[in-house]
Amino acid sequence: MGKATVIPFGPQHPVLPEPLHLDLVVEDERVIEVIPQIGFIHRGLEKLVEKRDIHQFIYVAERICGICSFGHSLGYAETVEDLMGVEVPKRAQYLRVIWHELSRIHSHLLWMGLGADAFGFEALFMHCWRLRERILDIFEATTGGRVILSAVNIGGVNRDIEDSELYAIVDKLEGIRGEYHEICNAFVNDYSVASRLVGVGYLSQEEAEALCMVGPFARASNVAYDCRMLGRGGYGDLENFQPILSDEGDCYARVKVRAAEVEQSIDIIKELVSKIPHDGIGEKSKLTPADGAMASNVLEQPRGECYYFARGNGTKNLDRMRMRTPTSQNLAGMVKALEGCELADVPNIILTIDPCISCCER
């Protein structure tokens, strides 16, 4: 056994898209302890509810994160709707779910690209991002924005999608599915990918449950929890929704779970488009939250469960807005998975939890 050394990792590191700092205590090539540190990009967005009214805060909520921007605006809008008892028409709920599932596809494709880049498969990275661009084009055509969509308002959605356009989107997604299978084939069946990921960063089901893991990270350790099962909004009308699980618990299982979730999202969109009702898209609510009213809500973001809490004070501004994002849940599991790994596997393990530090710090 050699002497323990501390290697600083991040906040600027080639594999990290986000500023996360880790102190890795290593003995020879093996990591024995990991001390995470965040706080490089805290922006104080929760405090802004005092300055921006409930309708303006949607645009702030969207900017919490660039990848799950639609999810945050949706989660915030649903919470405030609960606070004021606003009914949202079914069509608007379906459209919200369709956009949310599209953003899940784009987030997972982005992550698969970054993952491929981390284990050094440059061509796979480029192909993942090429497919992701098709999803962004759908966003651009339906909402007018590529990343920041501004499509939700409190009480409904801002734009309707024509039925013909919805069917065109489904056709486009079916077209993407073929190419996506080829990419998945490289992820799941390629020897070089398996040699970097199989057995790396193992987390057992007990550990994942004890550390309260969420999202694909937990589901790869066989924790059957997905907020979509709760059936809020359009999710309630799905015929049969089962979370995708794997009992292997390593980095390879996390890749496989995410790869299967993209296909699941395409199926969800297809099903919802086939039974979308025509009862309007709702309009901006004119109510204000009552003094002392409280509401909370959970939403399955691409990275896992995100919790929202809001409290009104009788004015058009909220008294308090609180979010707990999936990454802050998953950091503990990441530290656990890193313990005992090889130094060269650290980037892969960090990326397989899909860290979003800007979400985490807000």
Place this chain on the structure above:
Amino acid sequence: MGSFKLGKMTLRSLFGKPETVLYPVQTRPMPEGLKGHVSNNIEECILCGICQKRCPTEAITVDKKAGTWSVDGFRCIQCGACVRECPKHSLTMEPTYTAPAATKTAFTMNKPQPSEEELAAKAAEREARIAAAKAAKAAREAAKEQDA
């Protein structure tokens, strides 16, 4: 399990058209509903200032006295809140992005002031309306007196 699983796709992209465009020499076609920048049909605008109140970034300034409406393209986040709130529907989102610039300046529009002749015509119209109303009132009172 095997290797070179991405070979077909890579070969295809070797001979296919590139996915990227040579910006700024080439540009992609903009979709119809793209939120590029806000524009105001100043003829329709009544300078009510609702857009200024609703804007989350305080990018819009309306001065009713001076008759000006201005938007700071560098503050604007293209959320479209002003467009949805406008009571006269004079605001629209145009599908082109704000051009890059060396200095951050706001774009100001002046509400066209009516000319002397237009003002005179409006005043004359008002006078005529008042005179007609007065005449009608006198006729009504005369009719009442006759009835009594």
